[in-house]
Amino acid sequence: MDIISALFDGSFMPHGHCLKWQADLLFLHVVGDTLTVIAYFLIPIALIQLVRKRDDLAFNWIFVMFAAFIFLCGVTHLMALINIWHGYYFLSGLSKLATGIVSIMTTVMIVYLLPKVIAIPSNKDFKVKNEQLLLVQKELLAANQLLEQRVEARTKELEKLARTDALTGVLNRGGLINNLTDEIDRSVRYKHPLSLLMIDLDHFKHVNDQFGHQRGDTVLIEAVNIVSKASRHSDTLGRYGGEEFLLLLPETNVTEAKILAERIRQDIEQHPFCQDEGLNISLTCSIGVTEYEAGQTQSKLLQTVDRLLYSAKNSGRNRVTVNDDIAAKNP
Numbered sequence: 001m002d003i004i005s006a007l008f009d010g011s012f013m014p015h016g017h018c019l020k021w022q023a024d025l026l027f028l029h030v031v032g033d034t035l036t037v038i039a040y041f042l043i044p045i046a047l048i049q050l051v052r053k054r055d056d057l058a059f060n061w062i063f064v065m066f067a068a069f070i071f072l073c074g075v076t077h078l079m080a081l082i083n084i085w086h087g088y089y090f091l092s093g094l095s096k097l098a099t100g101i102v103s104i105m106t107t108v109m110i111v112y113l114l115p116k117v118i119a120i121p122s123n124k125d126f127k128v129k130n131e132q133l134l135l136v137q138k139e140l141l142a143a144n145q146l147l148e149q150r151v152e153a154r155t156k157e158l159e160k161l162a163r164t165d166a167l168t169g170v171l172n173r174g175g176l177i178n179n180l181t182d183e184i185d186r187s188v189r190y191k192h193p194l195s196l197l198m199i200d201l202d203h204f205k206h207v208n209d210q211f212g213h214q215r216g217d218t219v220l221i222e223a224v225n226i227v228s229k230a231s232r233h234s235d236t237l238g239r240y241g242g243e244e245f246l247l248l249l250p251e252t253n254v255t256e257a258k259i260l261a262e263r264i265r266q267d268i269e270q271h272p273f274c275q276d277e278g279l280n281i282s283l284t285c286s287i288g289v290t291e292y293e294a295g296q297t298q299s300k301l302l303q304t305v306d307r308l309l310y311s312a313k314n315s316g317r318n319r320v321t322v323n324d325d326i327a328a329k330n331p
């Protein structure tokens, strides 16, 4: 109770006496302290507002301590203002003590925090880091594009491999069927002729039996070269089966196809196979020739050319058999 009444004991000599109640001095002190009090009470409000709105700020509790310190400074100035007319020096001393304690605590905390705050990256650091990251992102993007190009190229390569006959390098059966579908579509769309040759080496089994499987492989490769040389770039050659090949001839009618088939037959008949290995293997082939007819299905077309090939075989081999019905329409 005594402490409380001592605190609010304003009976001491007011500070105005020290200033001799001189108006200009009073004016200076009153205006100076009033402005300081207003500022020191407003700054903590702003700091508390900042902490409330930006709870992500690092070490934001130091702003609260700073707000308390400035508020107490404001109280001290307020007391100085009051003490011009009243003598509340205990209360004034108490406010100074509180300000001192909070100031010291804030100072200690600032000293403790200083290295940590200095270590926080500056805007300039962030800018540099950001530029580095953008550069890395650019490099990653370029690497990704390169990777995508390589994957695309590799995929194309693999797709090509999947459609290629490993021994002869021409299309395999799957690839041939794909191309035939496309060629039929083109032929239907543009009403252009499309012919088909099915070429089968005669008695090829004998080559294998007599000269070995490896030489048989060489014969197949050479036969492919002969057919490729005889045909156009726009023609498509593929291996349909073991020693059976299919040649697709776009923009070619059955009459023209027959001429080509005959040339291929002769080229194979006249070619000395396996010459590089010191041999001179003679071989003939049989060829079925037909032309795509409007409305015909792909399987019907293949059946027709297959039937013609076997007709050539049955007629004694080493010959070309043409679909006469169509040939009659293309004299």
Ligand SMILES: Nc1nc2c(ncn2[C@@H]2O[C@H](COP(=O)(O)OP(=O)(O)OP(=O)(O)O)[C@@H](O)[C@H]2O)c(=O)[nH]1
Pocket: 167, 200, 201, 202, 203, 204, 205, 206, 208, 212, 213, 214, 215, 216, 217, 220, 241, 242, 243, 313, 317
């Ligand atoms: N070397 C080799 N031989 C193959 C390959 N594919 C199939 N053959 C052989 O080709 C031969 C085909 O024999 P056949 O179907 O009796 O036909 P062919 O002997 O040519 O008789 P025709 O067709 O009736 O004139 C078989 O001996 C198969 O082993 C291959 O990739 N390499």
